[in-house]
Amino acid sequence: MDPLDLEKLNALLEHDVGVSEKIKEQVKEFDKKVRIIVGILGKIHSTPTTSMPALLDSVSPVLLSCRDITTSIAGAIPPDQFWRWKDMWSNSIRAAVFAAALIEYLRDGSLLSLPRASEILGIQEEWKDRFSLPVEDYLHGLISMVNELSRYVVNAVTLGNYEEPMRISNFVKDIFSGFTMLNLKNDSLRRRFDSLKYDLKKIEEVVYDVSLRKLVVVKPFQ
Structure with missing residues (x-):
């Protein structure tokens, strides 16, 4: 091979390594913040309704601080190379959307809408060729939320909140109905969508139990 060609190839390789290292550094910080956020949100299962606003207020600043990281990642990505690097932070951004x-x-x-999720994470429209929130990652985040709500519904009843199962049931039914109308070609997303059926069944069992014990009056789903 021509020495000049080899030199150019080496320069390109070194540039890619530099970009990769910058992204890894920021993703590491992203993961740290996400772990803190998920850890705080884990307390919802033992938090009474009256104390929930204070808990959510405590986690919101940490979530909003992720904007600094998305800005740094966007700055490290060369133009028109979003799809080349996106897998490096997909798990982190899905967890952030979940939260x-x-x-x-x-x-x-x-x-939470897709535009609102992007806004919370500080993702700018002008970054779209370098950093954005793909629909697939947004939907993964919603599925994770439903997974968590299917657990929360049981603990809400334990804490004496008998109305919450009804609200969650209607909310999740609406999400499930929306997912059934989507053309899910992503294999991972399609498999995770199947898990919503089990979450919905678990939630409906709690609703049935609460209504059977006449703790609430079940209203038809609109």
Whole structure:
């Protein structure tokens, strides 16, 4: 091979290594923050309804601080190379979406939208060729939220919150209905969608138990 060609190839390899190391450093920090966030949110299962706002207020600043990391990652990615590097932070961003979606539901019972998730994480439209929130990662985050709610519904009843299973049931049914209308070609996403059926069944069993004991009046799903 021509020595000049080899020199150019080496320069390209060194550049790629440099980009990779910068991303790894930021993803490591991303993972640290996500672990803190998930750790705090794990307390929802033993937190009474009256104390929930304070718990959510304590985790929100940590979630919003992830904006610094997304900014740093976006700055490290060369133009038009998002899809080349995205797998390096996919797990981190899915976990962040999960946390944001769970907080959104616990605050006001609403579903976190894709644009709102991007906004919370500080993802800018002008970064789209370097860093964005893919639909697949957003949906993975929503599925993780439903997985967590299927566990939370049991603990809510234990804490005496008998209305929560009804709200979660209607909320999850709506999400499940939405997923059934999506054309899921991603194998991983399709397999995880199947888990929603088991989550919904578990939630409905709790609703049935609570209604059987006449702790609440079950209203038809609209």
